[in-house]
């Protein structure tokens with residue numbers, strides 16, 4: 001496939017494109033180049049779509065957003081490179097691409113955009129330094145106060161604009177272009193706990209104000225010690241240094257106590273909020289995952305789903321438990337400090353707050369730069385985790401192939417990749433924190449110098465300056481943590497994106513209101529011209545028609561991969577047929593509620609899953625209200641009672657994860673007992689006794705005869721002895737077509753596929 005990329009030998013890197021979020025299979029970018037340029041947006045979109053591995057691309061000229069979906073043939077880094085390079089190529093050829101274009105969609109519809117790629121970005125940069133520039137210009141002004149106020153105005157404007165823009169963009173990038181929602185992601189994360197958020201915020205704010213008051217009192221103590229007495233306190237009737245000291249010490253102690261109480265209360269409130277958010281998101285997401293279509297569940301890695309439900313959901317709560325508290329404290333500090341400085345020391349206000357827009361800009365710029373790195377690092381962690389779990393689960397297989405070193409090597413490689421991607425994010429984080437520290441320290445020095453000079457030349461009273469010295473320091477110091485707050489914010493948005501993606505997967509569609517009462521099901525099952533293919537695979541079943549007669553035993557045999565299990569999955573409605581119909585008692589199962597269908601059909605899978613728990617809990621799974629006696633009766637019918645009784649704890653024996661403490665045959669018999677206990681009118685046994693010995697299987701078949709007397713039994717098996725007694729047998733061939741059908745005797749008489757299989761299994765010589 002020829003793509004726009006093929007024409008570029010070494011694509012230049014275009015700076016005006018920033019990653020907004022990267023999750024497996026999907027990336028979101030922001031390209032200033034296409035902003036208000038619908039034609040360029042269309043060109044970029046089609047260039048991306050034509051690229052190898054890209055399944056979908058959307059470019060929005062209104063927001064500048066680029067949304068790319070890709071398959072597993074390309075990894076996140078390659079897609080990131082593709083997006084950057086494609087934007088770079090288009091940026092280089094803007095004039096050519098816009099020339100001779102149709103007047104409806106090209107630049108003529110938006111003349112301001114011509115020749116101004118990434119206008120918004122350069123505007124942002126301009127704004128970011130506006131405070132500093134204003135401050136520098138202001139130094140030349142005649143009136144000292146005007147000069148200071150002008151500089152301060154620049155600082156405030158720059159801060160407000162930077163924060164406003166960052167907030168808006170954060171809200172944009174988590175949404176799909178097609179599903180823009182009004183509220184910010186953080187508000188959506190908080191959900192119904194906004195009241196608690198407000199309470200925690202108020203407590204934090206009051207706590208912060210009390211803390212600032214504390215340093216005010218400490219500053220006054222310094223004034224009393226240096227000057228002998230504070231004029232302000234004397235004016236309030238407190239005469240004498242000793243009295244003033246006692247008063248200030250007493251008030252300081254009281255405020256300390258208040259700070260401790262408020263800090264405790266707000267800490268508890270934030271943590272409770274974090275826990276409540278985690279609890280809600282975990283439960284709601286898990287409930288959603290439980291109702292996903294099986295195809296989607298199988299398509300997602302289990303460890304990835306588990307990661308979203310644990311790490312990502314925890315991240316959502318942790319942000320509020322820790323970082324949000326800091327944000328509230330910083331904001332409160334500024335809301336208090338700005339008027340205080342403007343009133344008491346306007347001449348040094350600008351230098352005190354100058355680091356704010358710079359640090360804010362640096363933090364949001366950092367956030368832009370490392371967004372993709374964080375997502376890649378998360379992805380690497382998931383892969384490592386998945387591989388670790390896999391190789392631990394497969395330890396017997398690994399040992400049997402003496403592949404311990406091979407597995408260790410694979411883990412080492414993945415760990416190395418994870419280490420490298422983590423190193424990138426760590427490096428950026430440390431760089432950012434240290435840059436912020438330099439800015440804030442420089443501002444402190446500047447404030448000391450300017451404030452000190454103002455005190456010396458008499459334009460500022462020492463009594464005012466002394467308590468104020470500590471305040472900005474206290475707040476600016478917090479700004480050094482803004483890097484990690486932004487870091488947490490970034491992680492939270494990425495986690496939110498992953499959780500939302502999981503919650504965006506479609507649920508199993510249900511019937512159209514008709515009900516199926518399992519007690520009235522006779523078990524007449526028909527597959528009528530059914531064709532079904534797994535995604536990206538050739539059809540597993542093609543125009544398959546067969547009937548499973550009610551109250552009878554139907555056997556299905558066939559070559560491996562011929563679609564026997566797929567037939568069972570269609571009857572269980574784990575999957576829906578691509579074309580054709582599956583009928584139960586004459587009703588198309590697509591029109592019936594899945595739960596009704598699944599209640600009517602019992603299924604024992606080829607590799608049954610047993611839960612970590614006791615034998616009895618596993619037998620009663622799904623029939624939770626069943627008594628011990630019923631569980632024992634089911635176990636007897638499945639020929640499981642004997643070995644269970646021989647165990648030290650009998651039915652209370654713990655069987656470990658996936659029933660690891662049982663043999664394959666024992667696991668199968670417990671799964672069979674579970675299906676028997678369910679007592680559904682239709683039962684499908686998919687190789688349900690393949691792991692038990694012939695003698696036990698014969699015993700099971702004898703009891704199953706009694707069990708099957710009043711129900712429909714479908715037996716899928718490779719071992720023909722398992723199904724020879726069936727009332728009717730279907731022999732499937734490759735591609736899911738019926739090669740032969742009939743009773744055991746009739747099929748032997750045909751001397752076809754079944755007969756040759758029978759002879760093979762019976763040990764006869766095959767010609």
Ligand SMILES: Nc1ncnc2c1ncn2[C@@H]1O[C@H](COP(=O)(O)OP(=O)(O)OP(=O)(O)O)[C@@H](O)[C@H]1O
Nearest residue numbers: 298534535537540559560561562563564565566567
């Ligand atoms: N989840 C899946 N995703 C993609 N393809 C699948 C999936 N499950 C089965 N297949 C494919 O569908 C075809 C039919 O599989 P199915 O499990 O129904 O065969 P089977 O007759 O039960 O095989 P066996 O006797 O080995 O159990 C096979 O080619 C298989 O590779």
